[in-house]
Amino acid sequence: MPKILLLEDDLLLGETLEDLLDEEGYTLTWCKNGQEALDASFNAKFDLYVFDINVPLINGLTLLSELRSADDMTPTIYLTSHQEKSVMQEGFENGADDFIKKPFDSDELLLRIQALLRRTQSRVSECIGTLCIDPDRFVIYENREELTLSKKEYTLLALLMESGGKTVSKEMIIDALWPHNASASDGSIRVLINRLKQELSSVEIQNVRGIGYRLVS
Numbered sequence: 001m002p003k004i005l006l007l008e009d010d011l012l013l014g015e016t017l018e019d020l021l022d023e024e025g026y027t028l029t030w031c032k033n034g035q036e037a038l039d040a041s042f043n044a045k046f047d048l049y050v051f052d053i054n055v056p057l058i059n060g061l062t063l064l065s066e067l068r069s070a071d072d073m074t075p076t077i078y079l080t081s082h083q084e085k086s087v088m089q090e091g092f093e094n095g096a097d098d099f100i101k102k103p104f105d106s107d108e109l110l111l112r113i114q115a116l117l118r119r120t121q122s123r124v125s126e127c128i129g130t131l132c133i134d135p136d137r138f139v140i141y142e143n144r145e146e147l148t149l150s151k152k153e154y155t156l157l158a159l160l161m162e163s164g165g166k167t168v169s170k171e172m173i174i175d176a177l178w179p180h181n182a183s184a185s186d187g188s189i190r191v192l193i194n195r196l197k198q199e200l201s202s203v204e205i206q207n208v209r210g211i212g213y214r215l216v217s
Helices: 011-023 034-043 060-069 085-093 106-121 151-162 170-177 186-199
Strands: 003-007 027-031 048-051 076-080 098-101 126-128 131-134 139-142 204-208 212-216
Touching: 003 011, 003 034, 011 027, 011 106, 027 034, 034 048, 034 060, 048 060, 048 106, 060 076, 060 085, 076 106, 085 098, 098 106, 126 151, 131 151, 139 151, 151 170, 151 186, 151 212, 170 186, 170 212, 186 204
Parallel strands: 003 027, 003 048, 048 076, 076 098
Antiparallel strands: 126 131, 131 139, 204 212
């Protein structure tokens, strides 16, 4: 089930949301200050953030700005009592996807959560077995878990996935990964391939001797 990170320092509201989201089948991690939420975001992958703004240590606006600057594009809903347009503008500029003003209707919150998760999941455009790529966020998942890849590793794996099981030549790999670097070598490619093999468990990268590589599910 989708995993949600909730940032809310109001204990009564937090408990209410915990019960509500648990009943709907979501896996919830509830943090009561911004630093705790920041730590949680580094330690686990979430499908959605639900953030209050006025919270201790790191406020919700600053927190989302820091996450976005670290290339964390997890969809985010703000729950806030703020009425000022300037706050809403700052939130959207920092990367928020939606705002819900307190007090709010529980059914409306659930509908907005479902809509945002549905829209986000639809971005994943291509899967090979349990290996899926989200080209909008430059992320590849295996068994719904985000793979930790460097830029070149992501580009290489995406190239193999896009080939549909056909062999990708070494020349194609070099053109995609080192377009202006004639010094790229077979050894450089092998290092990346071996790194990907260590990451992957549901698919296999096969070496086509003398030609290149292909992905086999």
